[in-house]
Amino acid sequence: xxxxxxxxxxxxxxxxxxxxxxxxxxxxxxxxxxxxxxxxxxxxxxxxxxxxxxxxxxxxxxxxxxxxxxxxxxxxxxxxxxxxxxxxxxxxxxxxxxxxxxxxxxxxxxxxxxxxxxxxxxxxxxxxxxxxxxxxxxxxxxxxxxxxxxxxxxxxx
Numbered sequence: 001x002x003x004x005x006x007x008x009x010x011x012x013x014x015x016x017x018x019x020x021x022x023x024x025x026x027x028x029x030x031x032x033x034x035x036x037x038x039x040x041x042x043x044x045x046x047x048x049x050x051x052x053x054x055x056x057x058x059x060x061x062x063x064x065x066x067x068x069x070x071x072x073x074x075x076x077x078x079x080x081x082x083x084x085x086x087x088x089x090x091x092x093x094x095x096x097x098x099x100x101x102x103x104x105x106x107x108x109x110x111x112x113x114x115x116x117x118x119x120x121x122x123x124x125x126x127x128x129x130x131x132x133x134x135x136x137x138x139x140x141x142x143x144x145x146x147x148x149x150x151x152x153x154x155x156x157x
Contacts, residue, residue: 011073015151019068019141022119029059068115070140072151077126079140080115090127092152094145097121103139115140124148 033056040048068080077084095103100123104116113135116123120141127137142148 011075013071013073014154015070015072015148017070017142017144017148019070019115019117019120019143021063021067021117025063025119029056029063032059068117070115070142070148072148072154074156077138077152079113079138082113082115082138084128084130084133084138086152086156088128088130088133089152090129092127092149093125094149095123095125096145100145108139109136112136113138117141124152126152 033052036052036055037045037048040051069078070080071078072086075086077086077089100121103123103125108114111134113128116139120143122142122145123139124142124145125137125139128135140148
């Protein structure tokens with residue numbers, strides 16, 4: 001039995017970004033793992049090192065599994081777990097600095113879809129024009145707001 005995806009032609013990816021954690025978050029993971037060495041030293045240094053190594057692997061896997069992906073193809077936009085057809089994307093705006101802070105804070109609409117990461121300051125706002133969707137816009141963190149906005153505004157085939 002074939003799946004519907006098997007019948008659809010491969011779509012060209014116009015933009016792709018994984019919102020990986022910042023360097024300081026990896027330092028926190030290392031620090032948290034290191035505390036296991038201290039906790040287990042009274043039992044055994046070797047046990048502490050093994051537990052710390054397992055904790056580092058588990059924390060790293062959990063962190064990477066929860067890292068959202070932004071992907072724009074000719075037909076769709078995926079931000080984290082959400083996906084929408086590009087035909088429903090209206091105005092697109094890229095924000096940096098104080099403007100990005102304003103969009104994430106005082107200017108934020110409580111019904112917007114958010115994919116925000118505290119370690120990534122710039123954001124892109126995508127208006128949703130689907131009349132059946134009550135979400136006014138999507139707001140996502142991105143390290144390359146101008147490139148993402150350009151991909152979203154690229155002509156569809």
